[in-house]
Amino acid sequence: MTALDVNALTALLSAGEVSAVEVTRAHLDRIAADDATLGAYLHVDGNAALAAAAAVDEARAGGAALGPLAGVPVALKDVVVTEGVPTTSGSKILEGWRPPYDATVAERLKSAGTVLLGKTNMDEFAMGSSTENSAYRVTRNPWDPDRIPGGSSGGSSAAVAGHLAPWAIGTDTGGSIRQPAAVTGLVGHKPTYGSVSRYGLIAFSSSLDQAGPMARTVLDAAVLHEAIGGYDRRDSTSIDVPLPRLADAARAGATGDLAGLRIGVVTELGGEGHSDGYEPGVLARFGEALEVLAGLGAEIVPVSCPTFDLALAAYYLIAPSEASSNLARFDGVRFGLRVGDDGSHDLDEVMALTREQGFGPEVKRRIILGTYALSSGYYEAYYGQAQKVRTLISREFAAAFDRTDGAGVDVLVSPTTPTVAFPIGSRVDDPIAMYAADLCTLPASLAGVPAISVPCGLSEGLPVGLQVMAPGLADDRCYRVAAALEAAQDAARGHRLLDELPARTTA
Template sequence: MTDSTSSPTGSLTRRSAADLAALLRAGEVSAVEVATAHLDRIADVDPAVHAFLHVDGEDTLAQARAVDARRAAGEDLPELAGVPIAVKDVVVTRGTPTTAGSRILEGWLPPYDATLVTRLREAGLPMLGKTNMDEFAMGSSTEHSGYGPTRNPWDLDRIPGGSGGGSAAALAAFEAPLAIGTDTGGSIRQPAAVTGTVGVKPTYGSVSRYGLVALASSLDQAGPCTRTVLDAALLHEVIGGHDPLDSTSLPEPAVGYADAARQGLSGDLTGVRIGVVRELGGSGDAQGYQREVSAAFERSVAALTAAGAEVVEVSCPSFEAALAAYYLILPAEASSNLAKFDGMRFGLRVEPAEGPVTAERVMAATRGAGFGSEVKRRIILGTYALSAGYYDAYYGSAQKVRTLIQRDFTAAFEAADVLVSPTAPTTAFRLGEKLSDPLAMYLNDVATIPANLAGVPGISVPNGLDDAGLPIGLQILAPARADARLYRVGAAAETLLARSEGPVLDRIPEVAR
């Protein structure tokens, strides 16, 4: 696999979004040239990676030509205008297939755009296509897609994380400079960690959920997936801010994130208090954490300390029950949200092979044929947890644990400005390795889930490689509405790692070059 598209300024597909934006503003390249380079790259490598479910090159180029025309007319364009983007297939896009990775929605063409897609269009970001994902965002490996797994560009025999493995893989394979993901329990951050990219889960409600195919409405959050922290900050400013169409939308505008990232690029963290979370792999003997992951985390904490940060250890005891609480709350909400896929209104319709055609039998046949095994498993779990006689014992108790987790975060942020931990306990595992053991798969989210239960923002940045040459992630968490702190500390961590080891993606194997 090779990237044959280049410009006098170097390979366009290997440029950051900020660099591409600068080249576009200076007139050194056109939006059509940038889009063409990435479409050629997709044609070259995606048959092996399978990051995309749908690509419409003609539409992408039409969007790019429109940006070039606006720029030629002297229009003052947004900073990222002309920089192409990939969008996770759980985000509704008008007239473009949106399947949420499920056969039950195969071929569905939405009649409207999600709010964040509207904002991307208004900002002039041409859409390259829709990326692969675990069905209805249920999974940690993108092996549960109804359209086949995505592969990790670092090693095509390994998973790219999930549920947003397609977006992360597209970035690591240099098929897109920017991508959109969604994070219900780590589905932006965990794929970022195992692909050597950057992923941000914003504060709950700071990016509109209008037009997302819902999994768990109190947990889902869309956010930026990029290759640099500055790029994530710039994209967050495009998609964030209040939306009257989303009743959970926060009133604050999405501003100041890029400035915070640029401040962090100096690598100076003087005066910043960083809390190491004991229950999220912060202790040296943390069980279940790969040795190289723990060692890389310890090195990063030492580097942050050397950069002027004050590091303290914090304890959040309720985090130990977060995984169990999450896997009661999420299935319960999923069983409710997915009830609309009944073969009656839209999507797949399957009639029973024999016997009377009743609403109940059509619904059973459609859901049986259209849903995959993981979706069925979670619907059954959620329906059981919400059933009469079990609601208080399971769902009600999980919500009480959620409150305790929120209180632990509040106490921790009194002692520290941000919290840090490994993003995932291990690096990318092999395809098929954990499919037969759902509980082992669920454990991949142990460090990311608490942030979703509390609604606080988190970022994963690259943190070196393990002994097998696979990426490791560093997670940074901030209080709700303090997303700017993520970008300052994240950019500083990115700078410090680049100084000591060089950019992680510079060491990706030839398979993705």
């Protein structure tokens, strides 16, 4: 059962061929067998999961009207606040904290009847591209345990790719859903900013953070997105408009008809003449995927977006600046870790000692960067300029998607990452090389537009992802194109890409 996608699981559950307890126990058994090797989870409460699953089975047996997702297990990134469940954001400064409320994402999944398997590992406060910055453990890629599973949602990607969960929630600030999905052979979608509530997500960068789905198929991702998305009055940035019919878009795309669709290949993101830093195997799989899309009726055209080259620099001024403000609340006074509170230190010293011991190196690095960029005399030179670049990037997206004169495109595409999963430890001492893992994903984050990563083959036995970007609130276009590519490539190879996952030796 752990190898089945959610569409198959829901069919079995609805028909009564398996129980929610059986499905949950199968995943808990897989976690017990493999998670010592993969390190996907930070917290698992098997008894609570089985009790929730038993309640679903009891309700179903009693004839209660249940939603289609009732009894389906799910994993949540440890940045999603969950009532009574340890939530640490991968940091020692929140070790042991049990929130008194649910994030909107967790609340909606509970309402849908899903069963929480546990909280997944992550880079501390979502700051990283490899899940090596967690304060608790390193997570490993199921395709090769010596390589990273991406980040910051690496625990979620490893859990789903490793069959320790059928799907999971990640969060994406600069690519933290799409990049781990790409390097583990999954589908990962960053929704339009404001279309999924941020209420109850522990903040890294408030103008960028978005929760989204990570799944084995495009349809599963669309279904999970529909379950968590929509307006929330508790989030001041939430958009009060209905979600598009995402699952229907995925089903339509899977028919393979992209006739009339114009797809723009971003020149600056691995397009022709811009291959520096991109592995040959990644570019080869990307080119083959473009041929598949063209064969489905899409028109493929090059699109130049020059300011996309500035996205990396702009992001690493904006995000750390917002982080330096957001993380000021972790002061050892209100909640979480408290160090030096023995009467021998004043309040300022307690705060300093707490933050010194509670935050890891990458978090400290970004707080220092952000505080400097916001400081008097440097604000306009750094943060102000970065925001101007962000505006230019948004304008280039708008120009590319403008179809009024017939010259624009419906979606933009690029490789999701310049490389496949890199070896654990290879970039820990080189922050610039680590940041470059998000090279392709940052423009969509800065502009707030939706973007999805879908597998497009293997390079040297490791997964490669293709990224589809669409205009704001047009998430359905991402799902349609991704589903078309997925269906065509699965048909050509005769199986899903994840079926090529190497066998692992269990702990």
